[in-house]
Amino acid sequence: MRVITTVEELRAARAEATGTVGLVPTMGALHSGHGTLIERARREVDTLITSVFLNPLQFTDLGDTDDYRNYPRDIEADSTFCEGLGVDIVFAPSVEEMYPGGIPQIWVRTGEMGTVLEGASRPGHFDGVATVVNKLFNLAKPDVAYFGQKDAQQVAVLRRMVRDLNHDVEIRTLPIARAADGLAQSSRNVRLSEAGRSQALALSRSLRTLQEQVDAGALDVDAVRAELAASEGVTLDYLVVVDPDTLQPTSEPGLALVAATVDGVRLIDNALLG
Numbered sequence: 001m002r003v004i005t006t007v008e009e010l011r012a013a014r015a016e017a018t019g020t021v022g023l024v025p026t027m028g029a030l031h032s033g034h035g036t037l038i039e040r041a042r043r044e045v046d047t048l049i050t051s052v053f054l055n056p057l058q059f060t061d062l063g064d065t066d067d068y069r070n071y072p073r074d075i076e077a078d079s080t081f082c083e084g085l086g087v088d089i090v091f092a093p094s095v096e097e098m099y100p101g102g103i104p105q106i107w108v109r110t111g112e113m114g115t116v117l118e119g120a121s122r123p124g125h126f127d128g129v130a131t132v133v134n135k136l137f138n139l140a141k142p143d144v145a146y147f148g149q150k151d152a153q154q155v156a157v158l159r160r161m162v163r164d165l166n167h168d169v170e171i172r173t174l175p176i177a178r179a180a181d182g183l184a185q186s187s188r189n190v191r192l193s194e195a196g197r198s199q200a201l202a203l204s205r206s207l208r209t210l211q212e213q214v215d216a217g218a219l220d221v222d223a224v225r226a227e228l229a230a231s232e233g234v235t236l237d238y239l240v241v242v243d244p245d246t247l248q249p250t251s252e253p254g255l256a257l258v259a260a261t262v263d264g265v266r267l268i269d270n271a272l273l274g
């Protein structure tokens, strides 16, 4: 496995790659959720590139925020993790390498899909995501790129970007990896206290309740939302059911999305109902 940090090295490595190329973009602090993407990619492509880049553009105030500053960083551990899973190339550039002139002039603008839900609470977030993924696609030129259903809105936005900007890449989505207690794996979970972690279980519990309601033919999102909002330690942002492709509200059992802050940590989770 090679760890490379410059655009020039990545372009050279891509030029030498034979067969199919897969890309797993990450922000590092790798856990078993990332692991499921990498393992799947390893089985499906000839050359596997994992990027580890904490992209300031997708954080509030372009990274001038505690969420960005406190985000766990450990490139040594991430490299070891990738090596263990058979990654060929880890691309771990600095912020200066990715944005040599500082904040870029030219961004990908995501429109309405990027302004609802996560985008409403984190203005500019999806423009930052789409911009960096656009750059990574241009550099790694993957045949296949792997993303987690954990970030369902991100998947919808990026699928749309591929369509609207004619990227020659196939997007494959992997199911949410969860801890044994049901909590969706996230790099941010390490910032939860023990009490916060058990309070955070209310999110996945709500999604299970919604699924049970669908099974019983009596979906009542308002009731579940009210219960979650009253749950100790949980500051609820949203609990909604939307169409998985357009992200518009739906009365059908669609994609249930939840976001909340627990212990000062923003958490998201979701479930495809039905």
Ligand code: AMP
Pocket (backbone or CB within 6 Å): 025, 026, 027, 028, 032, 033, 034, 036, 037, 146, 147, 148, 149, 150, 151, 174, 175, 176, 177, 178, 184, 185, 186, 187
């Ligand atoms: P991140 O490092 O948080 O940007 O995540 C990198 C990729 O891993 C994204 O496509 C995420 O959706 C995916 N991912 C993160 N957590 C999980 C999880 N618990 N299950 C599945 N995929 C995940």
